[in-house]
Amino acid sequence: MNEGVVWLTIFILSVFVGIEVISKVSSTLHTPLMSGANAIHGIILLGAILVTGATDSTLALVVGLVAIVLATVNMVGGFVVTDRMLQMFTRKKPAPKNEGAR
Amino acid sequence: MPTWVQVVYLLCAIGFILALKGLSGPRTARRGNLVGAAAAVVGCVLPFIYVDHLDHVPLMIGAIAVGTAGGVFGARKVQMTQMPQMVALFNGVGGGAAALVALLELNHMLEVQDALDALGADVDAYGWFVYAATAFTIFVGSVSFAGSLITFAKLQELMTSRPVVFAGLPVAFGLMLLGGVGLSVLTVTDAAIGIGIALCLVGLVFGVLLVLPVGGADVPIVISLLNAFTGLTVAAGGYVLSNTLLLVGGTLVGASGTFLTLLMARAMGRSVGNIMFGALKGGSTLG
Known part of the structure; x- marks a missing residue:
């Protein structure tokens, strides 16, 4: 089996899955979803670790370490900021109920 | 790459799919985000375990620590x-x-x-x-x-x-x-x-x-x-x-x-x- 076609297959199927899983998102969740997806592409950290771990020149090492710092900020910051946004969502919900009960 | 690593990568990929799925519903959004974070962490730890000649490990861990500190600081300090x-x-x-x-x-x-x-x-x-x-x-x-x-x-x-x-x-x-x-x-x-x-x-x-x-x-x-x-x-x-x-x-x-x-x-x-x-x-x- 042609390896390039295997990669293409994974790519095409992922495109359809990516569209399908978020197709029913409510408009209030647009920003947290964008933020969560943003955190997921922070997985480039994995790529940064793989290339940096294989470097031997000093310049390449420095570039690789910069890439690791940037990718980590993307990944960790992305997930934390998404969680903060969603925390706000879950807190909002009980509030109107309580006011109604009063 | 050992087969078990490829399987764990697959599990992480499933984690990302479930994360997006969770994030698109109000009840499941927060859990979805956590599933995505867990999958990302597991994925990034893997190369430290399976790659035979991974150089500069202490420096890389230092860089990850710096990035984590920066990311958490920025994400917590930011106004809504x-x-x-x-x-x-x-x-x-x-x-x-x-x-x-x-x-x-x-x-x-x-x-x-x-x-x-x-x-x-x-x-x-x-x-x-x-x-x-x-x-x-x-x-x-x-x-x-x-x-x-x-x-x-x-x-x-x-x-x-x-x-x-x-x-x-x-x-x-x-x-x-x-x-x-x-x-x-x-x-x-x-x-x-x-x-x-x-x-x-x-x-x-x-x-x-x-x-x-x-x-x-x-x-x-x-x-x-x-x-x-x-x-x-x-x-x-x-x-x-x-x-x-x-x-x-x-x-x-x-x-x-x-x-x-x-x-x-x-x-x-x-x-x-x-x-x-x-x-x-x-x-x-x-x-």
Whole structure:
């Protein structure tokens, strides 16, 4: 089996899955979803670790370490900021109920 | 790569799918985000376990610690009203990281090819499509980095949030796009690290020009679009590095991000084309 076609297959199927899983998102969740997806592409950290771990020149090492710092900020910051946004969502919900009960 | 590692990468990829699925429903959103975070952490720990000759481990762990501190600090300190620009900033640094990773990989590919040529072997170590994917990652990653920094500056009011248009903008825009395509073709035909760096610089200028004409109110949609761009660069990087998790994770974000951009534009009653280029045609998009 042609390896390039295997990669293409994974790519095409992922495109359809990516569209399908978020197709029913409510408009209030647009920003947290964008933020969560943003955190997921922070997985480039994995790529940064793989290339940096294989470097031997000093310049390449420095570039690789910069890439690791940037990718980590993307990944960790992305997930934390998404969680903060969603925390706000879950807190909002009980509030109107309580006011109604009063 | 051992089989068990490939299986764990698959499980992480499933984690990302479940994360996006969870994030699109109000009840499951927070859990979805945590599932995504867990999958990302597991994926990034793996190379430390299975790669035989991973060099510079202490330095890399130090860099991860610095990045974690910066990310947590930024994410916790930001005001609720400033969330969109924080997402833009995180997205931008991710795009920058992808471009740097691709530059390093291009450097590595050239070294391998040089070693083969020195042996007198008349073979191409990498196919043309690998070079094309590397060029794509360098260019679009740089566009995403520079574009996101401009969106950040606009929302943070470090610069005017009104559309910035000057007389030669469409010409400069076209020239940068042509330059990007031309340098990408050169990367495939006569790859050199200098061409990669030039591609990076052209991408940075193109990213700035792309976002300048967008008005402040439309900026969140541009952030979403650049987010999808970064996803696609990560996917291309995954192909170059032969890593399935990067390919699947990046493609998921690229596809769902593009779709989300269309949904957001529709919710605002605008078309994406009008948001990006409306100011160039004279139809103003006031911020």
